[in-house]
Amino acid sequence: MTWSRVRDHLASTALIVSIFMVWELACVLFHVSPIVLPRPSEILATLVIQMPALWPHILQTLATTMVGFGAGMVIGVLLGVVVGVSRSAYNTAYPLLVGFSSIPKVAVVPILVLWFGSGAVPAILTAMVTCVFPIVVNVATGLATTEPEMEDVLKALGASRSQVLWNVGLPRAMPYFFASLKIAVTLAFVGTVLSETVASNRGIGTVMMMASASFDVTLAFAGLFALAILGVMLYALFAVIEQRVCGWAVRKADVAVG
Numbered sequence: 001m002t003w004s005r006v007r008d009h010l011a012s013t014a015l016i017v018s019i020f021m022v023w024e025l026a027c028v029l030f031h032v033s034p035i036v037l038p039r040p041s042e043i044l045a046t047l048v049i050q051m052p053a054l055w056p057h058i059l060q061t062l063a064t065t066m067v068g069f070g071a072g073m074v075i076g077v078l079l080g081v082v083v084g085v086s087r088s089a090y091n092t093a094y095p096l097l098v099g100f101s102s103i104p105k106v107a108v109v110p111i112l113v114l115w116f117g118s119g120a121v122p123a124i125l126t127a128m129v130t131c132v133f134p135i136v137v138n139v140a141t142g143l144a145t146t147e148p149e150m151e152d153v154l155k156a157l158g159a160s161r162s163q164v165l166w167n168v169g170l171p172r173a174m175p176y177f178f179a180s181l182k183i184a185v186t187l188a189f190v191g192t193v194l195s196e197t198v199a200s201n202r203g204i205g206t207v208m209m210m211a212s213a214s215f216d217v218t219l220a221f222a223g224l225f226a227l228a229i230l231g232v233m234l235y236a237l238f239a240v241i242e243q244r245v246c247g248w249a250v251r252k253a254d255v256a257v258g
Helices: 003-029 040-049 051-085 087-101 105-116 120-144 148-156 161-198 204-213 217-249
Strands: none
Touching: 003 040, 040 051, 040 217, 051 087, 051 120, 051 161, 051 204, 051 217, 087 120, 105 120, 105 161, 120 161, 148 161, 161 204, 161 217, 204 217
């Protein structure tokens, strides 16, 4: 790891710690009630103490999110390839995708509950539909912005359209694809928790709703912290995979000094 990257990580950590310190001091100095805004130290203490009870709900939310995210990723890649390589498919399907993504997902959840009942299925489907659009857009953009010169070279060598797609288009779209994954996985958590707050008896969203109903604001914030930690971990995981798979696309703008 280069010094510039270490410096960036240290700066990010310092910023997060500073925000929590300001939050803690503000709550102490202004005597903010925990019912209004609990201190970070109280939230972390609750998260640690309640972890045995929270752990099954965390696993439920994580499993539901990953199933929905996996399904959304497959559908998003397939649609993105179709939309990216075909101008007629782009003109036909893209307006429909934009219109569907513009629908608030909170309005979709009651319909899914009506169709499939309460439980994990509506949460999985909500996570899926939430993360499809950014994957479609980024994959299609990566394919549509492939340099024509590269395609012409392969076509001049006798490559078929599928070979051009496999050898040029898809590798060219990989940076866009991984960028969309890092966005989509966080949106998938939003979809899962949204559905859990409406119709589920397990999951972090359910815990937060029960905590809010009993005015246990600290526990509700602990659920938020758990979601944030899961989101950051998965974001970091995909960032590492991206670096391994398509590190060639990263421009080395920083030069190590001394």
